[in-house]
Amino acid sequence: MTMSNGAERLKRLQRKVASAGLDCLLLGARDAFDANTFYYSGDATPPKALLMTADEAFCFSHPKQECPGFENVEMRHFKKQLTEFAKKHRVKKLGVDMHSDMAFAAFYIEKAKHVSFVKQLLSLREIKDADEQNALRFAQDVTKQCVAEALDEGIYGRTENEVAGVLEYKARSRGFSLSAFEPIVLANERAAVPHGKPTQYKIKRGDAVIIDVGVRAMGYCGDYSTTVYDGGNNELRHAISAVREAKAAATKKARIGALGSDLRDSALHILYEHGFKDVSFSAAGLSLGHQIGLDVHEGATRLEKTRLRKGMAFTIEPGVYVNGKYGVRFEDVVLL
Amino acid sequence: MTMSNGAERLKRLQRKVASAGLDCLLLGARDAFDANTFYYSGDATPPKALLMTADEAFCFSHPKQECPGFENVEMRHFKKQLTEFAKKHRVKKLGVDMHSDMAFAAFYIEKAKHVSFVKQLLSLREIKDADEQNALRFAQDVTKQCVAEALDEGIYGRTENEVAGVLEYKARSRGFSLSAFEPIVLANERAAVPHGKPTQYKIKRGDAVIIDVGVRAMGYCGDYSTTVYDGGNNELRHAISAVREAKAAATKKARIGALGSDLRDSALHILYEHGFKDVSFSAAGLSLGHQIGLDVHEGATRLEKTRLRKGMAFTIEPGVYVNGKYGVRFEDVVLL
Structure with missing residues (x-):
């Protein structure tokens, strides 16, 4: 994936995040290859969680990796990091890639409403560049x-x-x-x-x-x-x-x-x-x-x-x- | 897996479900091999969801399969089936295998409290027969x-x-x-x-x-x-x-x-x-x-x-x- 592709993809996704009224979207790869994680970050090495708001994008990974276009964070106490993130970003409506093996992390953001974003993610990958x-x-x-x-x-x-x-x-x-x-x-x-x-x-x-x-x-x-x-x-x-x-x-x-x-x-x-x-x-x-x-x-x-x-x-x-x-x-x- | 092993395993699991105060436990394999699904049902062909209460066990699969020890149900409109199941069994506290790629189905049972059961499931598999x-x-x-x-x-x-x-x-x-x-x-x-x-x-x-x-x-x-x-x-x-x-x-x-x-x-x-x-x-x-x-x-x-x-x-x-x-x-x- 070229850098320019990555930036375009992320922008397209964030527009969908905004139009769906989500405060945040959660993707990731806990253990297995995850197509969406790869598509947006150019790398799907687990464990990795991508958190996107309408205008920010964070990549939590262990060890910390450089993902162009993302703010890179070392995954340490992920449960704690996530709850703090949700608080800071006032996440009340969370989109989740329910097909990712990182979906369970949505449970950590207990007070948010969880919304499946599977179809939108698949639709965004339908046209191949x-x-x-x-x-x-x-x-x-x-x-x-x-x-x-x-x-x-x-x-x-x-x-x-x-x-x-x-x-x-x-x-x-x-x-x-x-x-x-x-x-x-x-x-x-x-x-x-x-x-x-x-x-x-x-x-x-x-x-x-x-x-x-x-x-x-x-x-x-x-x-x-x-x-x-x-x-x-x-x-x-x-x-x-x-x-x-x-x-x-x-x-x-x-x-x-x-x-x-x-x-x-x-x-x-x-x-x-x-x-x-x-x-x-x-x-x-x-x-x-x-x-x-x-x-x-x-x-x-x-x-x-x-x-x-x-x-x-x-x-x-x-x-x-x-x-x-x-x-x-x-x-x-x-x-x- | 012999039948007798399966029955014993299921009984041991159901005792844990009861002692954790769960109304129901959700395991399953949506797409990938899932160890717990295999361990309890003797088969992990996806898609398959196992729902266990303290004294009942259901296997939803498509096509419908025979899993000894389980009540076998054909998976059709799974979201609808699950919400009806939750209503019928008054599921207020739902245990979830958060590491299974079927975990997302817990979101379908919106009103229940979701509890991770990962550690208990791993602990139950530690001693090999x-x-x-x-x-x-x-x-x-x-x-x-x-x-x-x-x-x-x-x-x-x-x-x-x-x-x-x-x-x-x-x-x-x-x-x-x-x-x-x-x-x-x-x-x-x-x-x-x-x-x-x-x-x-x-x-x-x-x-x-x-x-x-x-x-x-x-x-x-x-x-x-x-x-x-x-x-x-x-x-x-x-x-x-x-x-x-x-x-x-x-x-x-x-x-x-x-x-x-x-x-x-x-x-x-x-x-x-x-x-x-x-x-x-x-x-x-x-x-x-x-x-x-x-x-x-x-x-x-x-x-x-x-x-x-x-x-x-x-x-x-x-x-x-x-x-x-x-x-x-x-x-x-x-x-x-």
């Missing part, structure tokens, strides 16, 4: 390189877990980790469950395998899925070409001004035409995709309800899921 | 096997990240992931910073390298560190033998009834004798170790202040950290 788009593109490119190399080395004779391990190694060898989310490598009937965990099953030639992984690079997530199959089952081969076609149709609709549901409908239309209505991603309770950025799943509303705007980044990942038999998914990230 | 001890021993064994195999294959000529990737692959090939915490592989001056991140530096023969990793198996964490060095720097060789000796001395003191600080002092005594006073783990602001279980760092108090009891599990990890030059650490898990 040029640096973010570059980071997302890079993360996705690295992710695809890892998958391509692992496939070149061959997946047959390895367990699902081993293939996940090879992918982790490929990411590390490029200086990143495969940590945008838990890697998915699932064969046959396990692939029919969209978010299963790799097992010790040894993959054989003729198995249908879904790989779905993402590296995290400079904070930003990749998310790429493919289905590997070289067997002779005609239904499965048909499903694969139908899902590919559905993905292409949805991607073609991915234009500024379109609604997420338009994309979904065009993908479903293809799957229905091919006779996969009852086993479509939608029938399995899944969405066509999701916005992506510092979190692998983000966005102020479901993609289906989102009016696509310039600077948005999201996945398109139609699939077919046949219980007890197989799953097919193809996925890529779209940047508008 | 036989199943937990077996899982911890197993996780540590697998972790050591991974490190031994990676060292056999050789670390020279690989980047720090690549070695981390090899270790991830070794864990996967055994059916586990190296996810107890972010893997640490740090050479030379980077090893002087105890919790750095692997880089793209290519490790050469003669470098001093700290490896510190842990698999997660059946929920439980491994945590093992070693220092690899075959160079001829006498100070470094001396530091390595001093830290080994310090670890052995602390481990010998690790008996039921001892205080954590006794162990620390015996390790420090050795390091001081060898002239490493100003660069000891203690001088670097580090503890001798930490309790370990479903979280890699756990415990109701710092290890230094803990009176060791039968069933406790903790690490012993003395080290020497020389800024700008090298770090040495040896670590293993002790089960009492």
Whole structure:
């Protein structure tokens, strides 16, 4: 993140803080990576709490760090520091990022009214600037390189877990980790469950395998899925070409001004035409995709309800899921 | 977790809920693995909220899951469900696991007084039963096997990240992931910073390298560190033998009834004798170790202040950290 980006972001946020009538907003990272903390401070090393009023911004951290744009304070007796802060700044209405693992600190400011600020924070991150788009593109490119190399080395004779391990190694060898989310490598009937965990099953030639992984690079997530199959089952081969076609149709609709549901409908239309209505991603309770950025799943509303705007980044990942038999998914990230 | 363990744990917890005068306790996993949720429900698949009164226990999940010992409820309009629950059960004093990423849900029960229950929850997990001890021993064994195999294959000529990737692959090939915490592989001056991140530096023969990793198996964490060095720097060789000796001395003191600080002092005594006073783990602001279980760092108090009891599990990890030059650490898990 460049300094100028940081200053702009903070100003935009503080305008929202003011217009929501908040005396203060609390963000932070106690233990885990927190996207909003990173977005505004350029660093999410825990423990860190960001407190913003309409015209001031404080970064409490231990050890004390320099966050440009913030007044930096060493976190010592945080409970006491917070209560004193609240008193000094007369905090009566406190906005809280309820999804941050620092949210509990709001309890320390007992007398204030606590208000969730989750949706506003997500909305402020929906439009990606040029640096973010570059980071997302890079993360996705690295992710695809890892998958391509692992496939070149061959997946047959390895367990699902081993293939996940090879992918982790490929990411590390490029200086990143495969940590945008838990890697998915699932064969046959396990692939029919969209978010299963790799097992010790040894993959054989003729198995249908879904790989779905993402590296995290400079904070930003990749998310790429493919289905590997070289067997002779005609239904499965048909499903694969139908899902590919559905993905292409949805991607073609991915234009500024379109609604997420338009994309979904065009993908479903293809799957229905091919006779996969009852086993479509939608029938399995899944969405066509999701916005992506510092979190692998983000966005102020479901993609289906989102009016696509310039600077948005999201996945398109139609699939077919046949219980007890197989799953097919193809996925890529779209940047508008 | 066996059913009988689960029932006992829940009963013990509910007694604490009653003695704290709580009308209800809220735990849960919104997005990330949550140790307490796993400990009481045997499953931490998010999203899941556990609500316990002194004599009832409810598990809200989506999709609805069967949790033995709990009344299982499908999570639908969770905010509405929670407010109705609070009204029905007249929740005026609500205990909250403030460290869970479900803590924000406490805000939905606006009129109740919110009380942190973090310390009590940690204290209830301090004594490990036989199943937990077996899982911890197993996780540590697998972790050591991974490190031994990676060292056999050789670390020279690989980047720090690549070695981390090899270790991830070794864990996967055994059916586990190296996810107890972010893997640490740090050479030379980077090893002087105890919790750095692997880089793209290519490790050469003669470098001093700290490896510190842990698999997660059946929920439980491994945590093992070693220092690899075959160079001829006498100070470094001396530091390595001093830290080994310090670890052995602390481990010998690790008996039921001892205080954590006794162990620390015996390790420090050795390091001081060898002239490493100003660069000891203690001088670097580090503890001798930490309790370990479903979280890699756990415990109701710092290890230094803990009176060791039968069933406790903790690490012993003395080290020497020389800024700008090298770090040495040896670590293993002790089960009492």
